[in-house]
Amino acid sequence: MGERITLSELARRLGFNRSYIHKLKLHGVLQFDQAGLIDEDAARAAMEANKDLEKEYMAEVNQRQREQGASAREPPDEAAPSNNVSYARAKTMEKIFAAKIAQLDYKERCGELVDAHAVAKVVTDAASIIQMSLERVPDRLAERVAAESKAADCHALLTAEMDAVLAELTALCDRMAAQVKA
Numbered sequence: 134m135g136e137r138i139t140l141s142e143l144a145r146r147l148g149f150n151r152s153y154i155h156k157l158k159l160h161g162v163l164q165f166d167q168a169g170l171i172d173e174d175a176a177r178a179a180m181e182a183n184k185d186l187e188k189e190y191m192a193e194v195n196q197r198q199r200e201q202g203a204s205a206r207e208p209p210d211e212a213a214p215s216n217n218v219s220y221a222r223a224k225t226m227e228k229i230f231a232a233k234i235a236q237l238d239y240k241e242r243c244g245e246l247v248d249a250h251a252v253a254k255v256v257t258d259a260a261s262i263i264q265m266s267l268e269r270v271p272d273r274l275a276e277r278v279a280a281e282s283k284a285a286d287c288h289a290l291l292t293a294e295m296d297a298v299l300a301e302l303t304a305l306c307d308r309m310a311a312q313v314k315a
Contacts, residue, residue: 255310
């Protein structure tokens with residue numbers, strides 16, 4: 134049985150942050166006693182048994198990248214072409230982005246592209262006005278339709294009123310479309 138040590142001492146001896154050791158304690162990987170001590174050998178065994186394989190893989194990948202980076206820092210051969218692909222890619226992406234912004238600006242100036250918030254406001258206003266116009270039709274026609282005895286006369290009254298409401302709504306939509314374009 135190994136020496137019993139504190140969380141801080143375990144972190145120092147294993148080369149980890151105290152927060153990482155505490156995290157392992159919270160997840161039940163490490164079992165501390167009532168006094169807050171743990172057997173060092175048992176802690177090492179528990180950590181080995183619960184090793185994160187993805188971390189090992191990433192450690193290997195990082196090590197390979199460090200080794201490649203070290204060899205890339207050596208002075209390049211004067212005759213060899215530049216291998217700075219990331220700079221060229223960044224410049225290309227910057228130019229593509231600038232072209233897309235210019236295209237959107239052009240479409241907005243030509244009237245092909247409009248503000249979505251303005252359109253949503255106009256559509257909401259139009260829906261409200263349409264609803265109110267249609268709700269007023271029965272109030273305006275109730276007495277006149279009740280006075281008519283012939284179905285043809287009732288039909289003519291209803292048709293005339295609906296045509297008037299639709300003409301009013303068409304004019305409203307034209308005005309609102311002009312608002313959006315402006």
